[in-house]
Amino acid sequence: MGNSVSELQVNIQMVDLQRQYHRLQNEIDAALLATVEKGQFINGPEVKSFAGKLADYLDVPYVIPCANGTDALQIALMALTLKPGDEVIVPVFCYVAAAEVVALLGLTPVWADVDPDTFMVTADTLAKACSSRTKAIVVAHLFGQCCDMDSILSFASRQNLYVIEDNAQSMGAVYRFPGGQTRMAGTMGVIGTTSFFPSKPLACYGDGGAMFTHDQQLANTLRMIANHGQQSKYHHQRVGCNSRLDSIQAAVLEVKLSHLDEFNKARQKVADRYDEGFKRCKGIKVPQRTASSTHVFHQYTLQVNNGKRDALQQFLKRRNIPSMVYYPLPLNEQHAFRQAFRPVEKPEVASQLCKTVLSLPIHTEMREDEIQYIIQQVNAFFESDGLQAGCE
Numbered sequence: 120m121g122n123s124v125s126e127l128q129v130n131i132q133m134v135d136l137q138r139q140y141h142r143l144q145n146e147i148d149a150a151l152l153a154t155v156e157k158g159q160f161i162n163g164p165e166v167k168s169f170a171g172k173l174a175d176y177l178d179v180p181y182v183i184p185c186a187n188g189t190d191a192l193q194i195a196l197m198a199l200t201l202k203p204g205d206e207v208i209v210p211v212f213c214y215v216a217a218a219e220v221v222a223l224l225g226l227t228p229v230w231a232d233v234d235p236d237t238f239m240v241t242a243d244t245l246a247k248a249c250s251s252r253t254k255a256i257v258v259a260h261l262f263g264q265c266c267d268m269d270s271i272l273s274f275a276s277r278q279n280l281y282v283i284e285d286n287a288q289s290m291g292a293v294y295r296f297p298g299g300q301t302r303m304a305g306t307m308g309v310i311g312t313t314s315f316f317p318s319k320p321l322a323c324y325g326d327g328g329a330m331f332t333h334d335q336q337l338a339n340t341l342r343m344i345a346n347h348g349q350q351s352k353y354h355h356q357r358v359g360c361n362s363r364l365d366s367i368q369a370a371v372l373e374v375k376l377s378h379l380d381e382f383n384k385a386r387q388k389v390a391d392r393y394d395e396g397f398k399r400c401k402g403i404k405v406p407q408r409t410a411s412s413t414h415v416f417h418q419y420t421l422q423v424n425n426g427k428r429d430a431l432q433q434f435l436k437r438r439n440i441p442s443m444v445y446y447p448l449p450l451n452e453q454h455a456f457r458q459a460f461r462p463v464e465k466p467e468v469a470s471q472l473c474k475t476v477l478s479l480p481i482h483t484e485m486r487e488d489e490i491q492y493i494i495q496q497v498n499a500f501f502e503s504d505g506l507q508a509g510c511e
């Protein structure tokens with residue numbers, strides 16, 4: 120089939136930050152200008168104000184801002200009483216950050232495989248990775264929904280393990296415990312972390328991150344580590360690091376936090392349209408939504424059957440539709456982690472997912488015509504495929 124006019128006109132982004140800025144321009148410009156006028160670029164009033172608002176939103180007493188989501192994980196691990204050689208279980212199908220900081224701190228990362236439908240670790244996959252040296256686990260609420268925290272928290276408490284929640288991708292998701300009690304993603308473990316990298320659900324215009332906790336003493340420790348281990352000015356209690364959120368980023372974040380629920384709803388709407396549009400397409404599996412969590416769709420991640428993933432991605436690319444493979448390699452196969460820290464069973468599910476996953480464009484500014492065009496083209500790929508794996 121030839122290029123229609125609409126195909127040539129499309130300018131679809133995985134995440135469209137320009138369009139979002141233009142919609143919020145008045146609010147953002149005012150916040151940025153006011154920050155520049157005040158001139159307190161580090162630890163200005165904007166940082167405190169934003170941290171307070173985020174604490175209210177998450178219903179957690181302590182929010183400690185820092186420089187990025189990777190630092191947040193590192194500082195969280197530094198604040199817990201861990202010794203070199205202690206094992207920390209991390210998801211093997213994930214962004215590298217958690218595994219990286221575990222290794223950097225002289226701790227031992229141990230891979231946990233994931234569930235084939237949710238892409239996330241479960242109490243069972245964690246149990247398989249657990250040993251007598253395991254002291255902590257990092258779980259990631261991947262692509263926009265929460266892990267099965269009820270069973271993970273029970274498992275961790277039986278084994279006496281710290282749980283750190285990496286919530287870089289699911290800010291605003293709500294977890295429901297079997298008893299009906301609800302909690303915001305990132306506020307159920309001993310420490311929660313997040314990233315405000317521009318493409319994340321709650322994002323700034325550069326780097327940023329934060330940690331959350333219910334524990335006052337731990338909050339003080341996290342704050343101290345992020346500020347050179349300083350207890351009072353020029354008195355350093357422990358070796359820390361320099362990890363700050365800029366006032367300008369905090370000002371942007373405060374504006375965006377006031378729109379977060381609306382942003383998440385906008386992405387959920389796109390996901391609903393995709394689910395509907397792919398209903399009769401047999402060649403793909405749409406993302407599963409767990410019953411215990413809302414899904415804020417940081418990513419809309421398909422599983423493409425029969426080895427057709429790369430061909431579908433090329434087909435879409437030729438039609439100006441971007442897509443991404445999150446993630447192309449399980450962490451145990453990354454060169455940086457090639458020496459097995461402690462051999463565990465091969466993560467069969469993660470290896471398989473790396474060959475089948477494909478994330479489609481999803482963001483707060485997608486137009487109906489763009490969504491329809493993407494649905495049409497994905498379906499067209501399987502129709503033209505002529506195989507039984509295609510659409511009916």
Ligand SMILES: *Cc1c(COP(=O)(O)O)cnc(C)c1O
Pocket residue numbers: 187188189190213214216217259285287288313314315316326327328
């Ligand atoms: C983005 C991300 C991080 C790292 O955040 P940075 O701000 O880029 O350091 C960590 N974990 C997960 C799951 C992420 O998606």
